[in-house]
Amino acid sequence: MPRTFVISKTTTLKALTAQLSTDASANDDNAPAVNLATLQRLNPHISDLARIPAGTVVFVPDTPNARGATSSVGGQGFQEFAERARQAGVSTTERVSASYSALVDQQKEVATALKSAAIKKQVDADADLQKLVADSDAVFKADQQNAKTAQQMLETMQKGVADELAVLAKMFD
Numbered sequence: 001m002p003r004t005f006v007i008s009k010t011t012t013l014k015a016l017t018a019q020l021s022t023d024a025s026a027n028d029d030n031a032p033a034v035n036l037a038t039l040q041r042l043n044p045h046i047s048d049l050a051r052i053p054a055g056t057v058v059f060v061p062d063t064p065n066a067r068g069a070t071s072s073v074g075g076q077g078f079q080e081f082a083e084r085a086r087q088a089g090v091s092t093t094e095r096v097s098a099s100y101s102a103l104v105d106q107q108k109e110v111a112t113a114l115k116s117a118a119i120k121k122q123v124d125a126d127a128d129l130q131k132l133v134a135d136s137d138a139v140f141k142a143d144q145q146n147a148k149t150a151q152q153m154l155e156t157m158q159k160g161v162a163d164e165l166a167v168l169a170k171m172f173d
Contacts, residue, residue: 093154
């Protein structure tokens with residue numbers, strides 16, 4: 001079963017074979033610890049072997065003379081991924097909170113405007129306007145409830161993602 005590494009900085013497949021080796025023969029072109037042909041076969045998704053960009057997932061054979069999972073060529077690949085996932089959740093929650101706050105502010109502005117004497121007089125004199133104001137108020141309340149529900153769902157999802165990342169982190173340790 002091949003192991004998975006995430007490349008932390010741009011490299012070449014040849015340099016990668018040297019990094020994966022645990023013995024002195026890694027720098028010997030005739031006897032690399034992890035064979036170039038094997039790496040090429042396991043990683044057909046790498047189109048340019050002379051330049052493997054950072055973030056590329058590389059499959060490595062599990063051989064006795066290759067470095068173990070405790071010495072990841074990718075450095076902190078999983079930790080970087082986990083942190084990005086956490087940050088995405090945080091920024092999404094912040095955007096939802098900001099949208100919710102903007103919705104509340106808009107509702108307050110409309111309520112203040114409806115309390116002005118001139119508008120109140122117009123609304124009180126027109127049944128259609130009264131219905132429109134009542135309908136608008138109902139929509140505002142529904143939007144507020146939907147925003148609160150979305151915020152709660154995001155918080156629950158964020159906790160679930162954190163829990164799953166913790167489980168995955170144990171697999172990569």
